Amino acid sequence: MTNLTVIQTALDAEQGAARAGRRPSIAARIGSMGQNRVGALLLLVATLAAIVWANVSLASYETFWGTQLMVGVGDLRLDVTLHALVNDALMAIFFFTVGLEVRREFAIGELTSWFRALVPVVAAIAGLVVPALLFVLIARGSGNEHAWGVVISTDTAFLVGALALIGPRVPGRLRVFLLALAVVDDIGALSIIALVYTENFTPLPLLIAAAGLVGVYFTRYLRSGRGPVYASLAIVVWLAFLASGVHPTLAGVVIALLVPVYRPNRTDVEHAMELVRTFRQSPNTEYARAAANSLRESISINERLQSAYAPYVAYVILPLFALANAGVMLSPEILAEAAGSTLTRGIVVGLVVGKLLGVFGSSVLLRRLGLGEFGAGLTLDRILGGAALCGMGFTISLFIVDLAVHDELAQNEARVGVLAASVVAFVLATIIFRISDAVRPDDDSGQILARPVDPARDHVLGNPDAPYTIVEYGDFQCGFCLKASGSILEVRDELGDRLRYVWRHAPLAQIHPNALAGAEASEAAAAQGRFFDFARAIFDDQDNQRPSDIIRIARDLGMDVEQFEKDLISAEVTGRVADDILDAEAMNITAVPTLFINGRRHVGPYDAQSLLRALTAPNDTHILRA
CATH class of the missing domain: 3.40.30.10 (Glutaredoxin)
Incomplete structure (x- = not known):
């Protein structure tokens, strides 16, 4: 964003109070779902394109993603396939944004208060454990028990996008609950990738990674030029993780956890606006630069990076990942084999049934025990629909398939299971939300106060x-x-x-x-x-x-x-x-x-x-x- 764009945005915001217009819905301030909806649709289109491509010409699909690339100078070279470039490098950026969100939620978000976080945290943990147990019970004796990590995680992009498309009439509280749950879910999935699916571990390169991470931490104290320093150190840390045998995408998470996050200081914001007004009165390059820098610095690096990378992740990286990983063969013979495969059945049952039982069952138990906070709009029927949506494992599920399953035929069966589970979870959630909205009592129409007066709180x-x-x-x-x-x-x-x-x-x-x-x-x-x-x-x-x-x-x-x-x-x-x-x-x-x-x-x-x-x-x- 140029200096003048930043300045104009600030001037527009300053003049907003004087502009007349229709009063917007309060839901609009909960956060726009437009980007999530478009991102989910692009992810779906890329998935369908990958399936069609693989079934039209599996050889060209595998040849394209197996294309060898060489990056480096002189004797310092890195040879990777196009598939590895997407899964190991581009997905590191995706996991970096996940880490930024985790850091933010624990610093200034829903997970700062244990009482507020109790319900989504317990639901997320149950949503990790129950699917894994069901998978192991179904897949035991097949030789694929090690792939239980495939069913543990929910795809946040599909989850939020699907909620925007099929969610209940007032999804705000449910959306906050599911996003907090997804953050804990991501922590669990990333930890399992690091602890369970890391092979050929070499500890020495991690010393280099540690030094790079120390540099990342102290970069916040530089007065200028932080961007190039962050980028250079991030590349060093990523290469060190790659050399160590730890999956390099995890470098993105660790770096993100060291990026500072804070709420804007009101004094800094007002100082920035004073500079904007000075620029408006006497426009010149010096004032423009000072005002733009002051505006940027009033927002934490964490939130600036989330805002900057979110479109690329939603519109480019995740669709590319789907295109590179969702290419499954769907001939009648293969589908028949998948239907009889304990691996496929374990994945479908683990994601669809396990997530629903884990998330919804733990929420019901907490509600009965009077533990945690269930605000207005977070009713059990809506949690049931949200729990069904959690069965859409897609991105991280496909990611772990590549790490946990090495036989090509078994990989195809696993991918069929992941795709089938995502479709079933989406349809099941749609049915639940439609029934829930249709039978909702009049007391939930907004005519009666949703939360009784509590003198201890109000x-x-x-x-x-x-x-x-x-x-x-x-x-x-x-x-x-x-x-x-x-x-x-x-x-x-x-x-x-x-x-x-x-x-x-x-x-x-x-x-x-x-x-x-x-x-x-x-x-x-x-x-x-x-x-x-x-x-x-x-x-x-x-x-x-x-x-x-x-x-x-x-x-x-x-x-x-x-x-x-x-x-x-x-x-x-x-x-x-x-x-x-x-x-x-x-x-x-x-x-x-x-x-x-x-x-x-x-x-x-x-x-x-x-x-x-x-x-x-x-x-x-x-x-x-x-």
Whole structure:
């Protein structure tokens, strides 16, 4: 991205608050599924192309991917086949992006809190163990028991892409659950590749790899030119892994785990925006370079690399991998042999049945025991559909087939099993999601508050045991929310201790650029017991909610500013706001303010008299208790 492109992007974002337009769905901020959908479709097209190619001319397919390549200078040469180049080199980039995601999730994502992570972590572990056990039970005595690693992993690209295509009406919470599960699943699969499927191990080159990894770690402290240094050291580490006998793709994972990740510091972001405004007032090359560099540096290297590599992985690397590895023969004779093969049956049962039993069964057990966190929208029927989707093992399954199965006929049978399991898992998940949406009760339509009020968690103003309740999903930059909050305060004056008022976050960040920052700042204030004081202060000055304004408000309220700034970038604060956003998505909240009166969604005016009538209506029996 050029300096001027970076600057223009920043200017567009700065002007976003002034642009009128339709309010976007809160689900849009959960993350666009467009890239995942296109990537999954390209993966499918490449798979079909590989199958057609292999069945039209297996000789040309094998000859092409067996083409020898020589890379090097003088006596330093590396001879590889085109197939090995894809599997060992390009897939190292894929595993590098997997490692970046693992690092991010454990640093600032869903896996930072053990209570939040418990359900996906346990489900992922069960989804690794149960399929492997089923495979070994079915394949024992066949000589292929060693290939149990084929059934342990879920293909994240297909999983997310398929969820975008066939998922339930409100997939946000399920998508977060499955992505966290996939991260743990990837850790397990990568560990097994390293520990079980590494042959001809030579430890000495790993000393060179270790030195290179130390260099990768300290590269973060360079003031400039980090990109070429990272690239050079990555090549050294990859070559050292290759020489050691450890599969070189794992070099990508290890390097990624050393790349720093952090949430943007609000002071750095505001400094960058000041430079952008300076450039706009006096455009020249020096200001453009300074502003662009400042904008880039405000985002962690981890997230910049994820953003940079994601399109190449989705649109190039994974389709190439499928084209190089999914070429299976599908003649009637071969299919008949595969149907009778314990290897094929073990893979299909392991992936389809094992993943479903492991993921869904462990989730049901945790739910019954009251362990872990199941938010609104993460219901057991949706987990059942997600567990079925986990049977799409594809990428890493095909990858391990190449490592664990050496007989060509057995490899073909294994690939048939992987492809069959992916198709069956997709169809089964589609059926489950369609039935689930069709029979979903009215209580799940968004008309009734999905998560009951909990004084220990929620921000409650008034008597926690009051007979009347108003829950507002709102945005601190929304003028209508300011008006609604004023009406609710009038109602409190009328009802006194008989009313409790609860605020939950639904920031419309695409319309109000500072709304998400305001929500997180209020949670940081809540850590010091000043939530409603802070909320009133930012409501009173909706046009000035930049980082410096937020810090100024905290200082004016007499808060511990140093602790406040630490809490602003904590995983607890971001997770708390994200939970409210996901709850809002589960109830199809697309505009704010959205009010729930005594647990039921309020439709109509929200002036004080209208709210009083709705609160005291005799036919309203949905009074929510903690």
